[in-house]
Amino acid sequence: MPQPETSLMNRLVSLCKRRGFVYPASEIYGGLNGFWDFGPLGTQLKNNIRDAWWRDMVDCPPIGPDGQPVSIVGIDTSIIQHPKTWEASGHLSGFADLMVDCKESKKRYRADHINVFEVTMRDEDKEEKARLFFSYVEPEQLNEIVAGLIKRTKKDSQYYLSFERHPRNDSEKYCREEGLANNFLSKIQSDFILIERPFTALNAEEQAKVIGPDAKNAGTLTEPRSFNLMFNSYVGVFQNEESKVYLRPETAQGIFLQYKNVLDTSRVKPPFGIAQVGKSFRNEVTPRNFIFRTREFEQMEMEFFVPPEDGMKWYEFWVAERLRWWGEMGLSKANIFRHEIGDGDRAFYSAATADIEYKYPFTDPNFGELEGVAYRTDYDLKQHQTFSKTNLEYIDQEAKTRYLPHVIEPAAGLTRGVLALLCEAYQYDESRASPEWLKLKPSLAPIKAGIFPLVNKDGMPEVAEKLFMDLRKTHTCQYDAKQSIGKRYARMDEAGTPFCITIDGDTLTSQNVTIRNRDTAQQEKVALDQVKSYLSTKLS
Ligand code: ATP
DSSP: OOOOOSSSHHHHHHHHHHHEEEETTTTTOOOEEEEEEHHHHHEEEEEEEEHHIIIIIIIIIOOOTSSOOEEEEEOOOOOOOHHHHHHHHHHHHHHEEEEEEETOOOOOEEEEEEEEEEEEEEOOOOOOEEEEOOOOOOOOGGHHHHHHHHHHHHHHHBBBBEEETTTTTTOOTTHHHHHHHHHHHHHTTEEEEEEEEEEGGSSSSHHTTOOOOOOSBBBBBBOOOOEEEOOEESSSSSSSGGGGEEEESSSHHHHHHHHHHHHHHHSSSEEEEEEEEEEOOOOOSSTTTTTBBBBEEEEEEEEEOOOGGGGGHHHHHHHHHHHHHHHTTTOHHHGEEEEOOGGGSTTOOSSEEEEEOOOOOOTTTTTTEEEEEEETTTHHHHHHHHHHTOOOOOOTTTTTTTOEEEEEEEEHHHHHHHHHHHHEEEEEEETSSSSSOOOGGGGGGSEEEEESSSSTTTTTTHHHHHHHHHTTTTEEEEEEOSOOOHHHHHHHHHHOEEEEEEEOOHHHHOOOEEEEETTTOOEEEEOOOOOOOOOOHHOO
């Protein structure tokens, strides 16, 4: 099947705009970097994913390792909490990305996203001539670079070329770069020794010689500077250090602050979970890739409190369960990856962490984070206990013991989940009325059924309207009597609507309607009075 020239992401972004899934925020003022608004279809899709998560976490949680349903309750805490919260959680001191600005390209990078290649050149006598540090290059630049290398060798100076690379591969350019870098590497490996190093591992003198990822000249990158990711504001009339507050960078801390109240007021005891869905804010250094990394986003987080000795058992349980859940939402196995975070890369308090990653078009063939499942031990409760001087221990009356529970946290991005599901659903097929269409899981689709009178006369609209008035009570439906039937199908395909119900001349006599299936484009006759149960069965 021929694919259009424009990249999949560009097509998806424009489909999202055109059909009202996602718009740039503040667009009439030129937009605001890192902020997006959800349109009517996007809001519905996001709510459907959120509701599915809530249902599977809170209303009907999974069956635990002991064969019993696990116990989870939901809460909704404030976006702004006491500023001490962020001192205790470590966000105030530790939640800072090091960033690097490029004076030449005016671009800003996370320091940990920049890697450099360090090349050691040797002459025929294997004597070291020069060390160069450089990134990937376009193939056509290869000769130029090699020629440059030789020239520079003569000068016996050092250069470093850098490239942007996210440790979890979410850089748009990463894959392309890596492919080319490998290509380059194989060409020059015979003559040079090449080592890849993170920018942050270079000393200041070396850093000053790096040629930035989008620059031509060396030495245009600033030293890495810390950049606190929390947005702040002030409460009350006076704006000073005492009145300073922060917009939460994650929903999790609100859960820890209320853990004791929940324990005292609900009939829960470890192992149990507290779930929350809501907005989080991070002043990301480099918001990018549509709604993948934004400055305002939504999270679906659950803190699962367990007796310390059961931590690893529940960690394994939740990683498996969350992988299964994303599969059930429609992500194919081939596109999901469990990335176990190694000892050196985990937060110091975490006993185990796995990222659930998705193969986004901009990371392909690699993966980028969708959800993190972290075994956080008793770190958060211990910190809040110390900072608040409040005892947060759980007292087990039966066993006559008291302890700080350990916590397993599955933390998913809701807005990032919308993106993953849209990427997965996007289809391109020129033989269809609308070449672009969305193969969303029917229960997540913003509109479940389109209801069309074939023509807007001859008694058909009356029957169609009556059916619509009935179906709308149980399913999100759309009535559409305008344009040709083909155009109406096409509009519904683009919105990901799984079923289109047409009332035609035959309906008036036989009492049958035609239901078109989005995925197969096949049509079948269904009795008018069976449509409701047909939809309920197909959507359950
Ligand atoms: P990343 O490494 O991508 O910055 P993170 O490890 O900091 O993410 P967590 O703090 O574990 O992310 O947050 C849990 C989830 O929240 C992530 O898996 C992601 O889905 C979502 N998330 C985090 N930051 C953003 C953001 N800026 N925009 C959209 N979603 C986000």
